[in-house]
Amino acid sequence: xxxxxxxxxxxxxxxxxxxxxxxxxxxxxxxxxxxxxxxxxxxxxxxxxxxxxxxxxxxxxxxxxxxxxxxxxxxxxxxxxxxxxxxxxxxxxxxxxxxxxxxxxxxxxxxxxxxxxxxxxxxxxxxxxxxxxxxxxxxxxxxxxxxxxxxxxxxxxxxxxxxxxxxxxxxxxxxxxxxxxxxxxxxxxxxxxxxxxxxxxxxxxxxxxxxxxxxxxxxxxxxxxxxxxxxxxxxxxxxxxxxxx
Numbered sequence: 001x002x003x004x005x006x007x008x009x010x011x012x013x014x015x016x017x018x019x020x021x022x023x024x025x026x027x028x029x030x031x032x033x034x035x036x037x038x039x040x041x042x043x044x045x046x047x048x049x050x051x052x053x054x055x056x057x058x059x060x061x062x063x064x065x066x067x068x069x070x071x072x073x074x075x076x077x078x079x080x081x082x083x084x085x086x087x088x089x090x091x092x093x094x095x096x097x098x099x100x101x102x103x104x105x106x107x108x109x110x111x112x113x114x115x116x117x118x119x120x121x122x123x124x125x126x127x128x129x130x131x132x133x134x135x136x137x138x139x140x141x142x143x144x145x146x147x148x149x150x151x152x153x154x155x156x157x158x159x160x161x162x163x164x165x166x167x168x169x170x171x172x173x174x175x176x177x178x179x180x181x182x183x184x185x186x187x188x189x190x191x192x193x194x195x196x197x198x199x200x201x202x203x204x205x206x207x208x209x210x211x212x213x214x215x216x217x218x219x220x221x222x223x224x225x226x227x228x229x230x231x232x233x234x235x236x237x238x239x240x241x242x243x244x245x
Contacts, residue, residue: 003043007142045067084168096137
């Protein structure tokens with residue numbers, strides 16, 4: 001079974017090889033109290049910028065945890081096709097699920113979208129906490145799935161504003177579309193996948209997306225929940241043109 005993985009921000013470098021490192025308190029708590037690592041057991045550390053570091057737990061006490069760090073390994077598990085998931089903001093659990101699974105399926109970035117039917121996004125400090133929460137989900141998903149680079153969760157934007165700034169190709173999911181996703185030609189990276197909220201994109205929003213060069217595509221005869229649609233489409237994209245082939 002692979003060694004448990006922990007994200008350690010701003011603390012790792014190749015110079016740490018064969019040296020001791022005291023883990024930051026939240027990481028130590030997770031390793032000792034949640035994962036319940038014992039002294040002598042292996043773990044893997046990464047800082048989100050690429051590569052990873054094997055390590056061994058040397059000491060664990062009330063003061064925290066100390067590990068011995070091994071040499072940096074140039075291990076990368078990024079998808080061969082860079083896909084940004086532009087997900088209309090959904091209810092809490094659905095949004096969390098979509099973000100978590102997008103990371104597991106190799107999404108390069110996640111863009112929360114404010115649309116006509118999206119779930120309300122708190123303003124001010126509450127909105128900042130929501131964004132921080134989503135970014136925490138991304139880190140936890142990277143720890144679980146083995147990615148050594150942290151996909152960004154970009155600050156929420158309206159659909160029109162995001163489309164105006166996007167410089168690549170893209171598809172937007174539309175249940176009434178006549179073109180299946182699988183019939184599309186292989187995309188040129190970067191690619192974007194736009195997924196609507198629980199009520200779907202409005203006709204006006206779909207028109208804006210088409211005017212921006214996005215193709216409206218369908219995933220089959222059934223209407224999927226927003227979080228299901230995001231996962232199914234990302235899996236299909238990776239199977240058709242990415243690293244699930």
